[in-house]
Amino acid sequence: MTTTTRTDNAALFAILSSLADNKQAIGRRYAYWCNGAPALEAAVAAAAMTQDELGHARTLYPLLDHFTQAEADPQQIEPETRTLHYHLRFLDQDFAGWTDFVATNFLLDTALTTFFEAAQNSTYDPLRQRARKIMQEEQIHWMHGEGWIKRLARAGGAVRAALVQSLTSLWAETLCWFGPNDDPVMQRLYQEGIIDATPDELRHRFLAKVVPTLNSVGIDVPVTFNAATKRYNQAQPLPWNRWDATGRRFTA
């Protein structure tokens, strides 16, 4: 007879569910573009990134079975049987164009990587191990996203306009994924040393990565730069009334 010792940690279970679902959804959306990218080289890169994202999801889903919270509904711990989908609302639909791919790559995937960076020295071993491997692969994804942001922005005209539209559609929901600063889920992970940052600190780290690239191609985002603290801050409040804390996604 085998017995499974499960950990009781609703916050960690919730975040792992969200990470896995987002990685899975990103991979599925990327997959559509493996033969639809603007160039053969980009299509091959899209295929490689698809494999990476689905691979990240497949390393995360099995962790759910280690938690007491999985006992309530065992079908929710397998991607094939899972009926809950805690990915961003933006990923509910197929990408409307290549610019949606690039925006997801540059904004959402970078936000998730910001979380994994904060888990590099996690007190939860399985997450720490996966975070380091995922970060290695994400270096290439970042180069791809940044390269395409610059390329599409410099193309000008309708191409640039489509890119700005895609970034606008994803911007607020990506920033909200970290949760409000008093988010009990992220705060518990922070207090338990599972991650080394609060939601606001994660958002600062994310903005420090993406805003300079956007600024370099003249795309203005709603942030202000505080010269004293050398940090970017939101110029306007995030739309928390649209955010569902359970799914970590917009409801409308």
Next chain:
Amino acid sequence: MNTITTSTENAGQQRPRREQLNETRVWQVFARRKYEEPLHEIGNVVADDEELAKVYARSIYDEFSWIEMVLVPRASIVTVIAS
């Protein structure tokens, strides 16, 4: 929502949308699998952006665990004896 704006519009508005994304810069890809072997040409990629060229080379020529891979812009190659 209309929160992200664009402060500069580049030239290129007159060109067809697909043509704006055509890449023109060719990079020769060299790599080696062992320290004792020299770099040899394994193919090429087309990308105007150097960082994207790196991404493409890594994803297209991923059949081996290379210990070194470099890119050389085709335009910088000087022909000594033409074929």
